[in-house]
Amino acid sequence: MRKRLGILFWIAVLWIVLVVFLAIFRDSLPIADPVARLARSGECERFERPSWSRWFGCDNAGRDIFARSVEGARPALVLGVVVTGIAGTIGTLVGVISGYIRGLFDTVMTTIVDISLAFPALVLLIAVSVAFEPSLRVFVIVFSILGIPGYARIVRGATFALAEREFVDASESMGATRARIVRRELLPNVALPVLSFAFIGFALVIIAEGGLAFLNLSLDGITWGKEISEGRHFIVDHPHVSLIPSTVMFLTILAFNLVGDGLRSLVAPREVATARRLHIEGTPEPRSEGDDAVLRIVDLSTKLHTPGGLVEPVDQVSLSLAPGEALGIVGESGSGKTMILRSIVGAFPLADVTRAGTVEVDGVDMLRSADTVSRRTLGTNIGMVSQNPLTALNPVRRVGDQVIEPMIVHGDLSRADARERALELLQQVGIPAAERCLREYPHQLSGGMRQRVTIAIALANEPKLLLADEPTSALDVTVQDQILRLLDGLRRERGMGMVLVTHDLAVVKGFTDNVAIVYAGQVVEYGPTAEIFANPQHRYTVALMNSMPDLNLPSHSELTTIEGAPPSLIDPPSGCRFAERCPAVQDKCRTDDPVRAGTDVHSYSCWFPMSEHPVEVS
Amino acid sequence: MAFLRRLGRLVLVVFVVTFFTFYILDRIPGDPAERLAGVSATPEGIEELREELGLSGSLPERYGSWVGDIVRGDLGDSLIYDGISAWDRIRGALPKTLETLVLAELMAFGLAVPLAIRSAQRPGGLVDRWSSATAFGLLALPSFVLGIYLMFLFAVILGWFPVLSKDLPGFTDDPVGNLKGYFLPSLTLALNLLAVYVRLLRTDLIETLQQDYVMLAQARGLSTRRVMWRHVLRPSSLNTVTAAGLNVGGLIGGAFIVEVLFAYQGMGRVFIESIIGKDYFVVASMVTIIAVGYVMINFLVDILYSVLDPRIRRLSA
Numbered sequence: 001m002r003k004r005l006g007i008l009f010w011i012a013v014l015w016i017v018l019v020v021f022l023a024i025f026r027d028s029l030p031i032a033d034p035v036a037r038l039a040r041s042g043e044c045e046r047f048e049r050p051s052w053s054r055w056f057g058c059d060n061a062g063r064d065i066f067a068r069s070v071e072g073a074r075p076a077l078v079l080g081v082v083v084t085g086i087a088g089t090i091g092t093l094v095g096v097i098s099g100y101i102r103g104l105f106d107t108v109m110t111t112i113v114d115i116s117l118a119f120p121a122l123v124l125l126i127a128v129s130v131a132f133e134p135s136l137r138v139f140v141i142v143f144s145i146l147g148i149p150g151y152a153r154i155v156r157g158a159t160f161a162l163a164e165r166e167f168v169d170a171s172e173s174m175g176a177t178r179a180r181i182v183r184r185e186l187l188p189n190v191a192l193p194v195l196s197f198a199f200i201g202f203a204l205v206i207i208a209e210g211g212l213a214f215l216n217l218s219l220d221g222i223t224w225g226k227e228i229s230e231g232r233h234f235i236v237d238h239p240h241v242s243l244i245p246s247t248v249m250f251l252t253i254l255a256f257n258l259v260g261d262g263l264r265s266l267v268a269p270r271e272v273a274t275a276r277r278l279h280i281e282g283t284p285e286p287r288s289e290g291d292d293a294v295l296r297i298v299d300l301s302t303k304l305h306t307p308g309g310l311v312e313p314v315d316q317v318s319l320s321l322a323p324g325e326a327l328g329i330v331g332e333s334g335s336g337k338t339m340i341l342r343s344i345v346g347a348f349p350l351a352d353v354t355r356a357g358t359v360e361v362d363g364v365d366m367l368r369s370a371d372t373v374s375r376r377t378l379g380t381n382i383g384m385v386s387q388n389p390l391t392a393l394n395p396v397r398r399v400g401d402q403v404i405e406p407m408i409v410h411g412d413l414s415r416a417d418a419r420e421r422a423l424e425l426l427q428q429v430g431i432p433a434a435e436r437c438l439r440e441y442p443h444q445l446s447g448g449m450r451q452r453v454t455i456a457i458a459l460a461n462e463p464k465l466l467l468a469d470e471p472t473s474a475l476d477v478t479v480q481d482q483i484l485r486l487l488d489g490l491r492r493e494r495g496m497g498m499v500l501v502t503h504d505l506a507v508v509k510g511f512t513d514n515v516a517i518v519y520a521g522q523v524v525e526y527g528p529t530a531e532i533f534a535n536p537q538h539r540y541t542v543a544l545m546n547s548m549p550d551l552n553l554p555s556h557s558e559l560t561t562i563e564g565a566p567p568s569l570i571d572p573p574s575g576c577r578f579a580e581r582c583p584a585v586q587d588k589c590r591t592d593d594p595v596r597a598g599t600d601v602h603s604y605s606c607w608f609p610m611s612e613h614p615v616e617v618s
Numbered sequence: 619m620a621f622l623r624r625l626g627r628l629v630l631v632v633f634v635v636t637f638f639t640f641y642i643l644d645r646i647p648g649d650p651a652e653r654l655a656g657v658s659a660t661p662e663g664i665e666e667l668r669e670e671l672g673l674s675g676s677l678p679e680r681y682g683s684w685v686g687d688i689v690r691g692d693l694g695d696s697l698i699y700d701g702i703s704a705w706d707r708i709r710g711a712l713p714k715t716l717e718t719l720v721l722a723e724l725m726a727f728g729l730a731v732p733l734a735i736r737s738a739q740r741p742g743g744l745v746d747r748w749s750s751a752t753a754f755g756l757l758a759l760p761s762f763v764l765g766i767y768l769m770f771l772f773a774v775i776l777g778w779f780p781v782l783s784k785d786l787p788g789f790t791d792d793p794v795g796n797l798k799g800y801f802l803p804s805l806t807l808a809l810n811l812l813a814v815y816v817r818l819l820r821t822d823l824i825e826t827l828q829q830d831y832v833m834l835a836q837a838r839g840l841s842t843r844r845v846m847w848r849h850v851l852r853p854s855s856l857n858t859v860t861a862a863g864l865n866v867g868g869l870i871g872g873a874f875i876v877e878v879l880f881a882y883q884g885m886g887r888v889f890i891e892s893i894i895g896k897d898y899f900v901v902a903s904m905v906t907i908i909a910v911g912y913v914m915i916n917f918l919v920d921i922l923y924s925v926l927d928p929r930i931r932r933l934s935a
Contacts, residue, residue, distance in 0.1 A: 122871025123889075123908065130893045131642040207760040211875055214762045215890060228762060232769075232879060236781060239770050246763040254758035261754070345837035349828045378839030391830035396852045396927050405848075406838050441928040457838070 005262045012258035019252055023073040032064035034071040034222055047238040059227075059241045060234060069248045072224040076252070079139060079209055080202040086144040088198050091151025096186050098152065099159025100178070109156070113149040121146050122211055129217040136219065143205055150204075154197050158190045192267050199260030203253045210249060224249045278346060280367045281356035287363070294464050294497040295321040295344070300357035302343045309570040313339040315521040316357075321514075323464065324495040326488075328508035328529065330544065331518035332566060337501045338387070340518070341467045345378060362464050379410030383458030383496075385487075387470040389450035393442035399453055400438030406460045425456040430486060448479035452486070459490065466491065466498045473503070484511055505548045509533060517541045520566050520577040527602030537598065537609040539582045576607065584608055624920075628913045635909045639902050640681045646896050684902060694899025698892070704900040707888055708907065715873050715884040717789070721797075721804035722811060722869065723862070729808070730815035730858075735846050737816070738823035749816055756813035761872045765806040765879045772802060783880040803876040807869060814865060815858050822854035829853075852926055859926065863919035866912055 022029070039046050039062025050057040056065035098109040125142065132138045162185070212218040213225025224245050231242030285298040302314035313336035321327045331337045342348055344359055344366060359366040364377045386392045393402060400422060407418040419438070426434035429452040442450055451471060458466060468487060472480035488511050491498045500512055508515050508529060515532055517525040517540060525538040536542050543562045564581040567573055576582070579589040586608060594605040651668040659667075675683075687694060693704040737746035756764070773781040779802050786799035826832060827850060835849045836842075874886025885904060892900040 121867070122874060123867075123905075126874070126890060127639070127642045127893060131645045203758065210760050211762065211871070214875060215878055217890075225762070228766060229878075232766060235766065235770055236774055239774060242766050243770060246766045250759055250763050253760070254755065257754070257758050342833070347833040347836040349833065375839035375841065378837060380839075382837070382839075384834060384837045386830055386834055388830060392834055394831045394835070394849055394853065395929055397849070405840070409838075409840060409844070443929050454834070 004266070008258055009262035012255035012262075015251060015255040016259065019073050019255075020077060022070045023077055026067075026070050026074075031070060032067040034063065034067040037061050037063060047234070047241065050240060050244070056244045057240050059231065060238075065227075065241065065244055068222050068227055069224070069245055071222045072227055072245065072248075073252070075136075075219055075221065075223050076206045076209060076249075079136070079143065080205045082140050083143040083147055083205050084198050084202050086140065087147030087201065088151055088194060090144070091148040092155045092187075092190065092194050094148065095152040095155025096159050096182055096190065099156040100163050100182060100186060106156075109152065113153050121208065125208065125212055126215065126217060129212055134212075134217060134219055139209070139219065143208065146208075147201055147205070150201060151194065151197060154193055155190050158193045159186055162186055162189050192263060196260045196263035196267065199256045199263065203256035203260070206249070206253055206256070277352045278348075279352075279354040281354055284360075284365055284368060285358040287360065291320075292323065293320045293360075294323045294325075294362055295319070295327075295499065296358065296360040297340075297344070298358040300340070300343060300355065300359055302339055303354045304348070305352035305354070311569045312572070313521050313569050314343055317518075317521075317523050319516055319523070319526070321465070321497045321499065323497055324491070325514065326491060326498045326500060326512040328512035328515040329499060329501045329518055330503065330505060330508055330515060332503060334566060334569075335518045336521040336569070337503075337518045338469050339521075341384070341469050341499065341501060344467065345382060345384060346374070376410065379406055380461045381464045383455075383460075383463040383466045385451070385454050385458050385466070385468045385471045388474045389447050389454055390474065392454045393450055395442055397441075398438070399440050399442060399445070403438070403453065403457050403460060406457065411461050421460075422456070425459060426453070428490070429453075429456045429459070430482075431456075447475050448483065451475060451479075451483055455483075455487065455490075459494075462494065464496060466496050467501075468498060469501045470503070471500075472507070487511075505544055517544065520572060521569055522577065522605065524578065524606070525602075525604040527598075527604075531602050535602075535611070537602070537604040537611060538578075538606045539584055539608075539610070540578045541604075542610060543581075543583075576605075584613065624917060628910070628917075631913055632906055632909050636685075636902055636906050637681055639905045640677060640684075640898075643893070643896060643898055643901060644677055646893070649896075684899065688903075688906070693903040696892075696900050697897045698895045698900075704897075704903040707892070707897075707900050708885075708903060711883055711885045711888040712907070714786075714882055715870075715877070715886065717800055718804050718807065718873055718876065718884065719869060721800055722807035722873075725804060725808035726811035726815055727862075730812050730819060731851070733812075734816050734819035734823055735851070737820045738827060738850075739842070739846070741824060746820075750820075753813040753816050756809050759810070761806050761810060761875050762879055764809060765803070765876055768802050768806055769879070783882045786882065799882075803873075803880045803882075806876050806879075807872045810872060811862075811865060811869065814861055818861055819854065819858045822857055823850055826850045826854040855926055856923065859919055859922055863916045866915050870908060870912070 022031075039058070044054060044058040044062050044064060046058065046060060046062045048054060048058040048062070050065075054064065054066070056069060059065055059068070094109060098106040124146075128138070128142050206224075209218060209223065210225035210228070213223040214229045216226070216229060218225060227245040228242050228249070231245065234241050235243075282299075287293075287296065297317060297319040300314055300317045301312065304311045304313065315336075317340060319327065319329075319340075329337045329340060343355055344361065346355075346366065355367055357367075361377055362381050364373060364381075366374050366377065369377075393399070400419065403422040403425065404415065404418040407413045407421060408415065411418070413421065422438060423434050426437055431437050431449060431452050437445070437449070437453070442453070445453065455471075466487070471487065472483050475483060484507060487498065487500075490496070500507070502508060512529050514527065515529045516523045517532075517538060519540050525532060525536070525541045532541065533545070536545060540562075547561055562581055567577055567580065573579070573590075574593065575591050576585075576589040576594050579585045582589065588607055592607070594607050596603050596605050597609065598604050649664075651664050684694060693708075696702045696704055696707055699707070733745070733749045737743075737749050740746060759767075769781060773779050779798050783799040783803060787795045789796045823846075832845060832849055835845045840849075870885075873884065874889065877884040877886040878890075885908075889901065889904050891897075892904070
């Protein structure tokens with residue numbers, strides 16, 4: 001516990017204890033009289049500087065500033081304790097009821113809280129303290145009323161979340177009364193958030209009182225705010241008179257905030273900050289003579305350094321794509337197939353990523369080239385279409401701006417020319433009212449239309465390579481085929497290479513020349529599509545094919561599913577990664593990593609491929 | 619329709635706030651008519667003066683007649699200064715406070731946006747850790763303490779700015795002198811706002827950075843700067859803009875304090891002076907102006923919302 005809260009937390013606790021101790025036991029400690037004018041008796045000069053014998057020095061009337069700072073802590077602490085107690089209790093009750101019972105009470109409560117949190121509190125405080133003689137009682141009442149909404153809001157939020165949880169449900173179904181649930185289940189669970197906010201609320205009370213005291217509208221007697229207010233007149237020649245009480249006040253508020261923040265981190269752990277970093281390892285594999293591949297991937301490995309551990313979603317992947325060709329990448333969700341595409345373009349969510357191996361697009365090394373070079377290739381030679389058209393377009397920018405942008409940035413077109421071309425593109429991807437579409441926002445378009453727009457953006461600079469990440473899986477079945485045919489047509493028309501990532505073998509069969517089967521981050525079988533469908537070698541490929549609906553069979557024939565789930569990519573097992581789910585698994589499979597076999601055209605990584613062991617080995 | 623409902627709410631807020639002000643003022647001990655009439659005045663004389671000033675009758679009556687005057691464009695007269703209207707008192711103070719507030723918001727946003735962007739690009743990096751630590755510290759600094767610190771550092775030690783900001787030249791006469799004078803009070807307010815803005819904006823930027831469309835923008839070979847400013851900033855700004863609107867209340871309170879600290883005659887000092895002197899119509903007029911201003915600003919924030927996020931436009935239409 002001590003370690004998790006950190007050293008600052010304990011220093012803050014120590015400071016609060018010190019301030020409270022001095023304020024309570026002031027009279028029995030050897031502290032000067034805070035109101036005595038020591039200049040008269042010659043004990044201290046006016047504006048005496050801090051020294052060993054008089055720690056904080058003296059003020060304009062020769063009064064001991066240390067004694068006054070201790071004295072000033074008293075009203076701040078008393079007010080803080082009483083107000084926090086009252087506002088905290090009432091606010092918690094209101095919040096729990098509002099969050100648990102909900103209904104009309106909740107509606108009224110939230111409205112009141114919203115209005116009161118928005119109101120300029122200081123203006124109200126000024127008015128009230130002038131209207132009523134400022135006394136401790138008046139302050140307690142007003143500060144408490146102002147404090148309640150803050151607590152109510154926090155507790156309501158926490159209760160809301162708790163009420164959804166199982167143990168509250170369970171107690172309800174066991175017939176516990178509402179009052180009992182509130183008392184036994186909810187209150188103990190909101191205690192820590194309330195306590196953490198109480199420290200911050202305490203600080204807010206000190207700030208508010210200080211503000212009033214600064215304006216000379218606060219309690220009689222010595223308060224920190226008043227000391228600062230009086231001391232500020234001497235800031236030029238005797239800054240210590242105002243700077244010392246200011247700093248005492250600042251440190252006290254800071255201490256309360258630190259403790260509140262520390263307690264909150266026990267309830268809701270602080271976010272683990274993951275820096276976005278891209279590392280590159282290894283050396284590039286030189287390209288062989290006469291290789292004109294538009295995409296060349298050799299032994300690509302991608303590691304993500306996540307708070308949960310090191311994940312390797314792409315493991316020693318090698319692929320190649322000739323100009324104008326279509327390559328399918330097939331696998332279950334979580335197999336790392338999307339990560340292969342992301343590793344090509346180098347765009348990852350917040351994470352610390354290391355890539356090793358070679359990725360070349362049209363001869364440009366995408367891992368090691370200068371930033372401007374790889375960006376240029378990204379902009380002009382690669383187009384990308386992502387899985388979900390609903391999240392692929394920026395919701396706050398017009399469609400037109402988004403289509404035009406890559407052409408202006410990379411294609412060096414004028415705005416008018418780019419707009420002209422954007423119209424053409426939208427027409428080519430089959431958007432009927434292209435002119436109007438340019439002026440619209442993404443949310444005004446249907447999913448299919450949005451996917452057409454992302455395709456148009458991908459095509460904007462006539463790329464040689466189109467990366468399509470499950471371009472149809474989020475669309476209606478009726479639209480899926482249209483989009484696939486569109487992509488296929490565009491590819492043939494323009495001679496683009498296309499990588500089509502999908503989990504659907506039927507799509508692969510109809511639209512690709514080659515296919516790579518991916519399992520747990522590795523390519524397990526790779527070759528011409530027709531060949532693999534006719535003659536699958538890896539057991540996983542076979543299993544995938546068996547789970548594919550066959551329209552030639554009667555509709556009631558059973559589909560086989562693959563039992564089990566793919567292994568975790570954090571620390572994957574040794575041996576063949578499919579071993580656990582393989583119907584033909586042997587002891588060797590569990591211990592030895594399979595070696596790539598087959599020919600240059602059709603390769604697979606399996607110890608017991610179909611051609612050699614056609615029946616299930618047991 | 620939505621506009622009318624908003625207008626209705628504005629009128630309601632102003633009505634409640636001003637009536638409450640009248641009620642509070644009524645409770646403050648002392649009778650302005652008696653004071654104005656002087657020691658030698660007869661009871662009849664005082665009564666006559668009271669009638670003349672619009673101070674006779676019950677609370678609702680007085681409030682009613684004041685509202686009637688307001689509608690005719692007359693805010694009433696000062697009860698402390700002879701021959702000076704409430705509007706005269708406000709006219710001098712309002713621009714000073716407004717300038718402080720506008721400068722504070724400009725500085726706060728000018729610093730918060732680049733800082734939050736840098737922090738979000740490298741969470742846990744140097745800029746991020748320093749800016750969150752600073753923001754945490756700033757949240758523990760009440761404006762009068764922060765103001766004292768800034769005054770000491772920039773005016774007393776460095777001497778870059780005047781210690782006090784009274785009798786400043788107008789902006790049109792001497793822009794440099796004018797801005798120099800308002801710099802420290804505005805900075806005091808700005809730093810408090812900055813802490814709030816940086817925290818909110820950073821969190822929302824990090825969230826937006828995980829979105830598909832940002833990944834795709836990067837994959838289109840756009841520069842990091844372009845992605846941040848053109849693609850990420852706007853969809854991440856809604857919470858910060860809301861906070862800016864809601865914080866106006868606290869900001870006005872802060873402005874009152876820095877006016878006292880830096881000793882210039884803005885709305886805050888006039889307000890406190892008037893409320894202590896029971897200067898009915900000045901106080902009520904100021905409260906009206908503040909309330910209208912507050913509601914208007916949040917109205918503008920609502921409009922800004924739909925500019926920032928077109929999806930909201932459809933909902934409110």
